[in-house]
Amino acid sequence: MKILIIEDEIELQESIQKYLEYQGFVCESVNDFVKGANKVQQYEYDCVVVDINLPNGSGLDIVKMLKEIESKSGIIIISARNALEDKLAGLELGSDDYLTKPFHLSELNARIHAIIRRRNFKGSKIISFNEIKLNPEGHAVTVEGRGVDLTEKEYQLLEYFIANRGRVLTKAAIASHVWGDEYEQVSQYDFIYTHIKNLRKKIMEAGAGDYIKTVHGVGYRFTEN
Amino acid sequence: MRLLTKTTLYFLLAMIPLLGLTGYLLFEQFNKQINQRADKELLYEEVQWVEYLQASTLNGSRFLLQTPEILIYPSDKSVIEYPELSTVYVNKPNSKIQIPTRQLNDVVNINGTAYEIIIRKSQEQKLALVENIIIIMLLVFAGLLLATIIFNWIISRRLWKPFQTSLQKIRNIELPQMSKIRFEETDTKEFDELNASLNTMVNKIHSDYVNMKEFTEDAAHEMQTPLAVAQTKMELLLQDANLTNAQTETIVQATTALQRLSKLNQSLLLLAKIENQQYEADTSIDLVQVTKKYLQLFDEITSDKQIKVVTQFDDAFEVKLHPFLADSLISNLLGNAIKYNSTNGKIEIEVSKLHYCISNTSEHPSIDPQKLFKRFTAAGSRDTSTGLGLAIVKRIADTHQLTVSYTFKKEMHKFCLNKNQ
Secondary structure, three states, X not given: OEEEEEOOOHHHHHHHHHHHXXXXXXXXXXXXXXXXXXXXXXXXXXXXXXXXXXOOEEHHHHHHHHHHOOOOXXXXXXXXXXXXXXXHHHHHHOOOXXXXXXXXXXXXXXXXXXXXHXXXXXXXXXXEEOOEEEEOOOOEEEEOOEEEOOOHHHHHHHHXXXXXXXXXXXXXXXXXXXXXXXXXXXXXXXXXXXXXXXXXXHHHHOOOOOOEEEEOOOEEEEOOO | XXXXXXXXXXXXXXXHHHHHHHHHXXXXXXXXXXXXXXXXXXXXXXXXXXXXXXXXXXXXXXXXXXXXXXXXXXXXXXXOOOOEEEEEEEEOOOOOOEEEEEEEEEEEEEOOEEEEEEEEEXXXXXXHHHHHHHHHHHHHHHHHHHHHHHHHHHHHXXXXXXXXXXXXXXXXXXHHHHHHOOOOOOOXXXXXXXXXXXXXXHHHHHHHHHHHHHHHXXXXXXXXXXXXXXXXXXXXXXXXXXXXXHHHHHHHHHHHHHHHHHHHHHHHHHHHHHHOOOOOOOOEEEHHHHHHHHHHHOXXXXXXXXXXXXXXXXXXXXEEOOHHHHHHHHHXXXXXXXXXXXXXXXEEEEEOOOEEEEEEEOOOOOOOHHHHOOOOOOXXXXXXXXXXXXXXXXXXXXXXXXXXXXXXXXXXXXXXXXXXX
16 A cells, blocks of 8 residues: 655654554655655555645645545645644545644554545455454454454554554553543553453453563553564 | 813913912002092192182181091191102991001191191992902802813813724724724824824734744744654654663653653643633533533543542533633643542532532642642642643633632642632
């Protein structure tokens, strides 16, 4: 799956590319408006990650451009602007999502996965990881064909883990993905332990491997080995 | 004191000596005229008496006349060339009132004998003169007073109208709408100057305001990008399989600090935006509904900490507030009540029409209310606390006709939002 990253901050662009490539995406990066505009007109991408403030133009115009050429790509805006008006402007123009800087790379990755899956009208929407299969419609989970009864939060955790397979995920990143930024207010992530413990127990009881590994002092990693 | 009252007073104060002087001059003038007339009459009378004397003493007889008004008698005084005219005061009979009297005193030679002639003329009308002049002066003063008051009333209604208009405009001024305000030209030079200066000032303030607004947003914006770079680099670094436990923990600590910095930045930006009145509210919002939303949202953590939440919603607590600020207000208050609560603790929320109170148990002792709402006075240094939460709560309350209060009673920290009457 091909991703275009339009971000003028080279360091940030590199981080995003590195993380996404590890998750199996093919990435192209450009650092200004003109190059970005040329790319989106010449090639078809599965998802375009675009910053608003770019040299020589606004990322919002690239969103407009994509809509004008009726591109099938998903669009995700990344911006340092947190104002509600900016978010609404971006979403009204047809962007699929809006992420405020600074963000967790795991969060960006999970959102790109979600956007691509939503836009993939013909293909299968099933997310799979070895014997575990997730159907985003109805949030049903099966292990080797047997249904597993998960709570909503447990489902979200599993989906997030699979999208970020192999990566070390901090508790803060997990909490903000599943419970939202509001939880930063409370600044305690102890409660996520219970949810992860239950999720791990349920999928293991259904016959799946022990994929959720605790990373001491940091958080968790979803991995085969 | 109103400017007009002041000018009127000064005007009247200046009028008093002026009127006094006028009165004195008038008195002098009248006095002189009365004396002149009396003198004429006295001289005429003397001439008659001298003629009469000359005729009646031809036969060598001596003449003597003594009445209160006329005194004629032979005298050994030497003859004087001109009669002496003076004013004397004579007691009124059976009274202490002294009556000004014009007196003619002359010594004339009549058929070889020197006669002293004293003729007096009462000038009782002079007594009334001072009185009359004072009355007239007082009447003039009263007339002036009345006239100035009436004129001032008309002036303040007409002449000062452009001033009042400008004043009204200044009173209703609001920072975000400042650019729309114009002080019109008038037909008075002073007001034109004032309005022109006001226009310049308003433009200056508005451009400063816009600059500051842009600066705060840009500053926050510029800071978020390097923060994003640092945070993503840390996240990538964390993926390195060769890291030791100690190294990973260090990275996580750095990441936490970065997240705190970013939150701090956003909170400061929010404070600046509230202070700049960038969140205008056009509809009322019920904080009870917002509270219910957040109780549900924080449900996980309250049950995890085994906090008992007791709510008593007697009435809706309606406030004209931007929904974003309402969220910020409640999430800060409720977030604090959870964050600083002890395990197995308790949260009580009581809401009536005019009061919204939230109390919580805590291991923290009572806090000094003076310091509480200041920036950066976090209780203990929690990893992700910004110390700005209550400052934001206070700022929101202050800008929306609410008062926020803190009390510590029965081992409970209690925060209340009270509607200003």
